[in-house]
Amino acid sequence: MSALKDRLRAELTTAMKARDSLRSSTIRMVLTAITNAEVAGSEARELSDEDVIAVLATESKKRREAAEAFDDGNRPELAQKERDEAAVIADFLPAQLGEDELRELVATAIEQTGAAGEGMKAMGRVMGVVTPQTKGRADGAQVAAEVRRQLTS
Numbered sequence: 001m002s003a004l005k006d007r008l009r010a011e012l013t014t015a016m017k018a019r020d021s022l023r024s025s026t027i028r029m030v031l032t033a034i035t036n037a038e039v040a041g042s043e044a045r046e047l048s049d050e051d052v053i054a055v056l057a058t059e060s061k062k063r064r065e066a067a068e069a070f071d072d073g074n075r076p077e078l079a080q081k082e083r084d085e086a087a088v089i090a091d092f093l094p095a096q097l098g099e100d101e102l103r104e105l106v107a108t109a110i111e112q113t114g115a116a117g118e119g120m121k122a123m124g125r126v127m128g129v130v131t132p133q134t135k136g137r138a139d140g141a142q143v144a145a146e147v148r149r150q151l152t153s
Contacts, residue, residue: 004052005034008092022081026088033059053093053136060089061139097138105133106146119151126151 008027015023037055038047047055063086070079090096097105109115109129115122126147134143 002047002049002052004049004056004092005031005047008034008052011092022084023088026085029085030056030059030089030092050135056089056093057136060086060093063089094137097134102134102138102143102146103150106130106143106150109133109147110150115151120148123147123151 008031012024012027012031015027034047034052034055037051038044063082067079067082067086070076070082106126109126110122113122113125113129115126123144127144130143130147131140134140
């Protein structure tokens, strides 16, 4: 079993004992998403830590997008609830990459692939190198934007 999934279950118990409703409901929701991912497809399987991190990243992204939508809809209380849930999920994700770290990773990948000067034709090659290094640590849209920026400049 995944060590991260075990940690989530232990944290759920702790949150329930502390009567922390936000934390316990958020962890329950994440565990449900993990279970759904395990039984999705043609046969059930146990998720690895990397798979659990991918589910956590997806759930975190959903919370960010929902918060933005609630802000646009002038519903600040619901937006804040989504941000609070995203903060709980972030406790279980690896440390996020800063802009400088991401810029450096992309520059290194462009150098490794020899894509400098090729423009957008090399985007797929560069993304293929960068994506595994940033999985769970940076939003894919951010990574793609940085790759695009460096390839066109």
